Amino acid sequence: MKEKKGEIRxxxxxxxxxxxxxxxxxxxxxxxxxxxxxxxxxxxxxLKNLDCLDLFSGTGALGLEALSRGARKITFVEKKKSYLQEIKKIISDMGEIKKCDFFLEDCVKWVENFQLEGAYDLVFIDPPFKKNLIYKLLENLIQKKILVDKGRIYFEYEKVLELKLPGTVTILKEKNLGKKSYVLAEITYPSS
Incomplete structure (x- = not known):
């Protein structure tokens, strides 16, 4: 695929x-x-004291914005090596490398293999639209208890796709811009 220079702000x-x-x-x-x-x-x-997970990091725009706003820690997960290297270089140049972890891996597999409960306060999910991965990812995040109780998830999806959510996910905010929908949701775990 042909690459061109773009700009994130x-x-x-x-x-x-x-x-x-x-x-x-x-x-x-x-x-x-x-x-x-x-x-x-x-x-x-x-976003002080929040630990954030940026799945399908791409340019890292969401994780970088969270870091700029004071997030304590950002974990970037991206399967394309060149994207992850570029994010790492940007963060290194900004002197914030110690606040970040980087994983070169398929996001669905990374979530499936994750072992630490309650590791994140906020998760950004911006998957390739054509694969319709939101439900599967949310199910895995819930099953693995990757977020704290009342943890928040931001995700993007193409409006033409049917949005199906697991029962413990509550939409807090939603906005449609063009062909895309942007959602902020919260996960609540059932009492044990």
Whole structure:
């Protein structure tokens, strides 16, 4: 796939206004600024003490925005090596490498193999739309208890796809922009 230079912009936080060049290929669709602004307005501007998971990281735009807004830790999971290397270089150049973990792996497999309960407060999921992976990922996140109770999940999906959610997932906010839907949801675990 042919790559071209693209730009992602940090909207707020300590790197507010910073523009980051990223090699974009036709299989990569970074979250638009308008959707990022909406998401981070929903979450609140300050993400201090939150541990975040960025699945299907791509450009790392969501994880970078969370880091800029004070997140304690970001874990990036991406199966394309060149994307993950680029994210790692950007974060290294910003001097924040110690706050991040990087995994070169298929996101579905990574979640299936994850072992630490309650590791994350917030998960970003931006999968390839054509594969319709949201339900399977949410089920696995719940089964593995990867999020804390009342943990939040942000995901994007193409409106033409049917959205089916596991019973313990509650939609808090939803917005449609063009052909895409953007959702902030919360996971509640049943009492044991």
């Amino acid at each position: 940090i909207i707020s936080g300590k790197w507010k206004g910073k523009k980051i060049l990223f090699n974009l290929s036709s299989d990569l669709r970074p979250t638009p600024d308008r959707a990022k602004e909406t998401l981070f307005n929903w979450l609140g501007q300050d």
